[in-house]
Amino acid sequence: TRPFVSTSLAWLRNRRRLPTASTSRFSIAITHLINDDGRHAEQLIVEDLRDFGGIEVICLDRTISDIDLDDAARQADDLLRAVGSNVLLWGRVLTYDGRSRVKVYWSSNSERMGETPSGTRYSFTDDLMLPDLFWDDMIVALNVLVSATNAQIDSLDGSYSATRVAPFVAKLRKLVDDGATRWGPQQLSSLYLILATSYFSLSEQTGDNCILQDAIQYCRTALQHAEHNTEHCIRLKLSLASSLSRLGERTADRRVLEEGLTVHETLTSDEIRSKFPDLWVIAQWNYATDLHVLAERFSQTTLDQAIHAYRKALEYRTDPESTQRAMILHNLGGALHRLGERDGSDDILAEAIETLNEALRVRTRGKLPVYWALTTFNLGNTVLTRGELLHDTNLIEQSANLFRSALEELPRWQLPIDWAMTQAGLGRALRRIGSSNKDVSALADAEQAFRRAASDQVRASQPLLWSHAMDGLGSTLSSIGYLRRDARLVREGVVAYNNALSERPPDRMPRLWATTNNNIASANRLLFELDADFHHLEDAASCICRALSVCTPEDNWLEWARGTNNLGEVYLSMGIARQDSLQLRNAIVELKKLLNVCEALGREWAMLPIKISLANALMWLNRITPSKEHLDAATLMILEAYNESGGKLRFYGEGFSIGFPLPPNEPPQSGR
Secondary structure (H helix, E strand, O other): OOHHHHHHHHHHHHOOOOOOOOOOOEEEEEEEOEOOHHHHHHHHHHHHHHOOOOEEEEEEEEEOOOOOHHHHHHHHHHHHHHHOOOEEEEEEEEEEOOEEEEEEEEEEOOOOOOOOOOOEEEOOOOOOOOOHHHHHHHHHHHHHHHHHHHHHHHOOOOOOOHHHHHHHHHHHHHHHHHOOOOOOHHHHHHHHHHHHHHHHHHHHHHOOHHHHHHHHHHHHHHHOOOOOOOHHHHHHHHHHHHHHHHHHHHHOOHHHHHHHHHHHHHOOOHHHHHHOHHHHHHHHHHHHHHHHHHHHHOOHHHHHHHHHHHHHHHOOOOOOOOHHHHHHHHHHHHHHHHHHHHHOOHHHHHHHHHHHHHHHOOOOOOOOHHHHHHHHHHHHHHHHHHHHHHOOHHHHHHHHHHHHHHHOOOOOOOOHHHHHHHHHHHHHHHHHHHHHHOOHHHHHHHHHHHHHHOOHHHHHHOHHHHHHHHHHHHHHHHHHHHHOOOHHHHHHHHHHHHHHHOOOOOOOOHHHHHHHHHHHHHHHHHHHHHHOOHHHHHHHHHHHHHHHOOOOOOOOHHHHHHHHHHHHHHHHHHHHHHOOHHHHHHHHHHHHHHHHHHHHHOOHHHHHHHHHHHHHHHHHHHHHOOOHHHHHHHHHHHHHHHHHOOOOOEEEOOEEEOOOOOOOOOOOOOOO
16 A cells, blocks of 8 residues: 555544534534644633533534635635534634744634634633633624524514524523623623514414513513613613513503503604614504504504504605515504494505505515415405495405415414414304305304314413404304204303403403403393293393493493493393383483494494384384384384385384394404
8 A cells, every 4th residue: 555545544534523513502613723732722722611601612623724714714614514513713823932822713604604714812811711802702703693693583584483493592592591600791681682582583483471471581681781772772672572562462461561562662752763763663663563452452542543653653664665664564454454343434444455465565475474474364354344344245255265375374383373363263254154144054164263273272372362262162153053043052152252251351351351241142142032031131131231341432432332232132122022111211221322422423334223223122112102202203213224224124023124233243353
C-alpha cells in the first residue's frame, strides 16, 4: 500500500462521525481551534459552556480554516446543517510573546447564514474562565437565533404551525429557565417577550388556556425590568393585553377581559401613535376586538364603539394587499354582522358581507388556508343571519356550503377548537333549513354537527363554545320532537339547554344566559302544544322572567325583545287555554310594551309579528269579554297587520299567522 493512502485511511478511521443535535434543547457546536496545541483552549470553552443551563454542547472532530473567510462561512453553514445545531463556534488560538488569546467566530442557523463572519478575540481570566465579553456575545447570538426562529414561525400565520411552534417553545423555555442566572435583566426580558408571544401563537391553534396563563406571567415578570414607553415595553404590554383578552374571552371572565381592554386602551394614545405607529395600529385593532367581545358576551352597548375603533385602525392601514388590514377587515365584518343582526338591517349585513369578501381577497385559500377558513366561517354566519332576516332559504343553504368549505381547511386533529366552532355553525344552518322545510333529515344532520362540536375536549378548553353547541343541540332536538310529535325529544332538548346553562352563569354571561332561558321557554311552549299540560306554560313564564331579569332594551335589545314577545305569547296561550281574560290582558300589556320600544328604537322590521300576536290577544279578549272597545281594537290591529303583510295574513284555527319568526332564536357566534 502506498504511504499516503495508508495515512489517509488511518485519518478517515480516526475521524469521528458528525453527531446529531438534540431537538429538545438549543445547541452549540464547537470545532477544533487552529493552533490549539493539546486542545486546551477548546476544553476550557467546552467546560464553561456546559455550566450554562439549557444548552447542549457538541464537540465536532473538524477544523475550519479562517484564511478564506467566505469559504469558511460556507463550511460553517454546511456543518450547521449536517449537525442540526443552532450555533457553531470555530476559530484559532493566537499566541504572542508568551500570551495567548482565542479568536472565535459565531455562526448560527438564522437568516444570517452565508454572511462573511467576523471574529472576536477573548482572553481567559486568571482562573481560566471565559470573560464576560464572551457571554455577552453568546447572548447576542442566541437572541438573533431566537428572533429568527420566531420570525419563521410568524411567517406560517394562516397555516397550521403548532407542530413547529411547540418544539421551539419547549427549547426556549428550557433555555430561559435553566440559564436564568446567566442572563442579564434586559436579555431575559427580551427572551420572556418572545416566549410569551410564542405561547400565544401556540394557544391560538391548540386552545390551551394554561399556556396563555404562562404567557401572562412571563409578560408581567419581564415588564418589571423594561424601561417605560420604549418599543420593547410597548411590545410587552401588547403581548400581555392580548393574552389577557383571549383568556377572558375563552373563559367568559369579564374581569380578565376588561384588564386586557384597559391595557390596550392605554396603548392607543397620541404619543404612542407618533412614536410607534405600527404598534399603535395593533393596539387600536386589539382594543376594538376587546370591545367587540364585550358586546358578544355581556352587553351590546360596546358594539358601536368597537366598529368605530376598527375603522380608526383601518385609516392607518390603507395598503389593499396588507395581511394586517385583511385581519382588521375580518374582525370589522364580524362586528358589522352583529350590528346588522341587532338592528335587523339588511343594509348593514350586506356591508358586513362586502367587508368579509374584501378580507378574503388577501386571505386566500392558497396562501393563508387557516385564515381563509376563519373568514369564510364569519361569512357563513353573516349570510345565515341575512337569510333568516329575509326568510331566504337559498341564502341559508349558501351559508351551509360556506361552513362545509371552511371545514375542509380546519382538520379536527390539528385545529380542534376552530373545527368545533365551524361544526356548530354548520349545525345552525342545517337546523334552519330543517325547520323551514320541515325536513327531519336536515335536522338530524344538524343534531350530529352539534354533537361533534360538543366534545369533552372542547368543554375542557373552551366551555363557552361547548355551551353554544349544547344550546344549538337543544334547539335541534326540540324541533325534531315537535315535527315528530315526540315530547320525549323535546325534553331531551331541555336537558341540552340546561347543560348549556351550566357554562353560562348569569353574573358572567347575562346575555347568553338570557338566550338559553328564552330557548327553554320556547321548548316548554312546544311541550304544551304536544301534551296540553298547563304546567309547561308556567315553567315557560318562569324561564322568561329569569331572562328578562338580566336584560334591558338598552344593553341587550335582542334578547329583551325575544323574552318580552315570548312572555306575551305565553300569557296568550294561558288565556286561551283557560279562557282567562286576566292572562289575555297581561299578554296585551307585554306586546304593546314591546311595540312601543320597537317604534322608539326604529326596529320597524320586528313589528309585524308582534302586531299579529297582539291582534290575536285582542280578538280572544273580545271573545271572552265581548265589548265594542275590544272589537274595535282587534279589528284595527288585524287591518294593520294585514296591510303590512302585503295581504298574506291568514286565519288558522285559533288565530292569525303568516309564520314569521321573531327574532332568530340563537345568536350566531363570530370567529376572532
